Amino acid sequence: MTKRIFIFSWGYPSNQTKGNPFVEDAVHMAHENGVFTTVIIFQFKNILEFFVPYKKHLTYTSKRGENIISIPLYNIPFVSTLIRKKIMFWQVVFRMKSLMKKIGKPDLLQQHYIFHSMPYITNLIATKFKIPYVLFEHSPVYSPQHFETKYKTFCQPYFSKEDFQAFIKNAHGRFAYKVQIETLSGYYGQSFKPFDGFLPDYLLQNESGTEESTDQKPFNFLCIGTLDDRKGTLRLIEAFSKIPQRQKCHLTFCGSGPYLNKAKELIEKFELKSNVTITGFIPRSSVIEQLKKSDFLVIASSYETFGMTCIEAMAYGIPVLSTKCGGPETIINPSVGILCEKDNITSLSQALQQAFDQKENFSPQTIQQHFKTYYSEESAWRNMREIYDSIS
Numbered sequence: 001m002t003k004r005i006f007i008f009s010w011g012y013p014s015n016q017t018k019g020n021p022f023v024e025d026a027v028h029m030a031h032e033n034g035v036f037t038t039v040i041i042f043q044f045k046n047i048l049e050f051f052v053p054y055k056k057h058l059t060y061t062s063k064r065g066e067n068i069i070s071i072p073l074y075n076i077p078f079v080s081t082l083i084r085k086k087i088m089f090w091q092v093v094f095r096m097k098s099l100m101k102k103i104g105k106p107d108l109l110q111q112h113y114i115f116h117s118m119p120y121i122t123n124l125i126a127t128k129f130k131i132p133y134v135l136f137e138h139s140p141v142y143s144p145q146h147f148e149t150k151y152k153t154f155c156q157p158y159f160s161k162e163d164f165q166a167f168i169k170n171a172h173g174r175f176a177y178k179v180q181i182e183t184l185s186g187y188y189g190q191s192f193k194p195f196d197g198f199l200p201d202y203l204l205q206n207e208s209g210t211e212e213s214t215d216q217k218p219f220n221f222l223c224i225g226t227l228d229d230r231k232g233t234l235r236l237i238e239a240f241s242k243i244p245q246r247q248k249c250h251l252t253f254c255g256s257g258p259y260l261n262k263a264k265e266l267i268e269k270f271e272l273k274s275n276v277t278i279t280g281f282i283p284r285s286s287v288i289e290q291l292k293k294s295d296f297l298v299i300a301s302s303y304e305t306f307g308m309t310c311i312e313a314m315a316y317g318i319p320v321l322s323t324k325c326g327g328p329e330t331i332i333n334p335s336v337g338i339l340c341e342k343d344n345i346t347s348l349s350q351a352l353q354q355a356f357d358q359k360e361n362f363s364p365q366t367i368q369q370h371f372k373t374y375y376s377e378e379s380a381w382r383n384m385r386e387i388y389d390s391i392s
Contacts, residue, residue, distance in 0.1 A: 002107040002388035004036040006125075010116035012039055012068070014058040021284070021308060022138045023112045025200050029381055031066045032200075035388065038067040038103065042092075042121060047074045067103070071095050081157045088158075089124055096125055108391055109133035114168070115150040120159035123167045132391055134173040136195065140230075140305050141180055147187050165189070173387055177306045179326040196330075197306045198380035199315050199371075203288065218250040218275075219356055221321075222294035224287055224309040225301075227257035227278070232300030232323065232343070234259060234266055239300070239348035241270035245356050252294070253278045254287055291316050296355045301325040302342055310337075314371040317364025321355050323348065331375075336367045 007027055011020035031037045043057050049072075060068045073091050075084060100106075111122045114137050126133045141147065155164055168174065168188045175195035176184050184192045221240070227233040233253070240251050253263070253276070260278070267276045279290070291297065297313035299322035306327035310320050320337035322328035323344075332339055340351035373379065 002035060002391050004104055004106045005030060005038070005108045005110050005388075006106045006131075007037055007039045007110045007112070008117045008122050009039065009041070009112040011113070012041055012060055014060045016058055020112075020138070022197055022306075025198065025377075026110075026112065026136070026384075027066050028200050028202070029198075029377055029384065033381055033385070036067070036103075038069060038099075038106070040099075041068070041070045042118060043070055043072050045072050045074050047076045050074050069099065085158050092121055092124055093128055096129065100129070105129065106131060108172075108388070110136070112136045113139055115139070115147075115154040118154065119164065119167050120155065123159070123163070126170075132172040134387060135168070135171045135175065137174075137176040137180060137184060137192070138305065140303060141183055143183070144187050172391060175387075177327055178330040180305055195383060196375065196380075197308050197311060198375050198377055199311055200377045203284070203312075204315055204376075219245070219248055219296075219359070220294045221249060221251045221296050221298050221352065221355070222254065222290055222313075223251065223298045223300065224254045224290075224312075226255050227253060227259040227263055229259065230302050231255075231257075232302060232348075233257075233263050235343065235345050235348060236298060236300040237263060237266045237270065237272070237276065239345045239352060240276070241272060242345070242349040243353045243356065245353065246272070246275060249275065249352075249356060251276045251298075252290060254282055254290055256280045288312070288316075291318060294318055295359055296321050298352070299323060299325070299328055300348060304328055307331055311371055311375040314367050314375070317368045319355070319359070319362040319367060321351050333370075336362070336370050 009023040011017065011023065013024055027037050027039055041060055060070050062068050073088050076087060109122055109126055109131050111117050111119065111133060114135050116139065122133060125131065151164065165188065168190050174190060174192045176192045177196060178194045181192050181194060223236060225231045240246060243249070263278060267273055291313055297309060297318055297320045299307060299310060299320065301323060302325055304325045304327040307322065310322065310328050310331050313320050314336055320328065320332055322332055322337065322339055323342035324339050325342045329339060338351050338355055341347035
């Protein structure tokens with residue numbers, strides 16, 4: 001079995017960013033199951049910073065003991081792309097040799113976010129040091145045109161289209177969420193296998209600690225995420241305003257974003273100030289506490305590749321109301337939640353009323369069992385262990 005892996009990713013937690021839970025949880029799972037993990041983050045800097053560190057860069061830390069290394073790559077301006085590429089690649093090889101001499105050569109390279117994580121660097125390391133690699137895609141992907149934009153943004157001019165296609169083809173394994181499989185496989189011409197998200201065990205302490213509903217307590221809907229158009233923030237507020245029982249309900253948004261002011265204006269317009277709360281961004285632990293107080297999680301998005309909040313709710317026995325926006329459709333069945341049409345205020349409003357009327361039809365025990373069977377760390381590790389075992 002694989003004993004040592006280098007993980008390349010975009011969006012890992014730092015002192016200034018909240019990071020990406022998909023990658024953070026994958027790193028944690030491998031680490032907790034005896035695989036020596038090293039997260040490697042490459043940071044581009046101007047060559048002048050080698051002599052005068054005038055720009056402050058992010059510092060990455062771990063709360064659970066995983067090894068995290070930030071590697072600077074110095075760029076020389078005003079020279080040709082070819083020369084810049086050669087200098088950058090020389091730096092990568094030099095730093096990798098030093099790192100492997102210090103902590104050992106990995107059995108596997110594991111890259112999350114195919115475009116964002118500089119695949120030309122992963123390809124260089126895999127080729128130069130003869131190390132197998134696997135790819136995981138999590139980012140929202142929509143169409144071939146979307147892929148082309150991502151390629152031009154993150155790969156050109158350092159990676160030709162032919163090299164990029166070969167990089168995908170030569171991977172030991174390619175994995176993505178179920179809703180992405182068809183689009184990804186069609187674009188790359190290579191098969192991707194499903195690998196869904198999960199919640200690590202450390203997040204699930206007191207998982208049955210949801211509050212009991214009472215006649216005095218309002219019926220609580222909870223929406224988690226950025227306040228923007230893709231998340232359906234304004235559509236949800238308007239749909240909530242139309243349900244007959246809205247005065248007996250409360251809607252809480254955990255998050256902030258570009259639609260914050262628009263959301264406040266709409267709340268004012270529909271006279272919902274006493275029925276709608278916006279907490280702003282709160283840490284993951286506080287989100288869990290909000291979940292425990294809720295009766296239904298609501299996802300009003302136009303598009304989701306998976307739906308991490310969906311399984312977070314199910315872990316605590318809370319049913320989920322979601323639009324048919326992709327990922328949640330692969331998770332929710334009639335025993336754990338309700339699906340409605342996306343970008344449709346009437347359908348969403350009817351689903352909110354249905355959730356209010358039929359809450360007693362959803363068993364917390366059934367919902368939690370669905371989570372444990374498909375989305376727990378234990379089930380995810382069984383799948384990941386198969387990947388690691390196949391490379392030994």
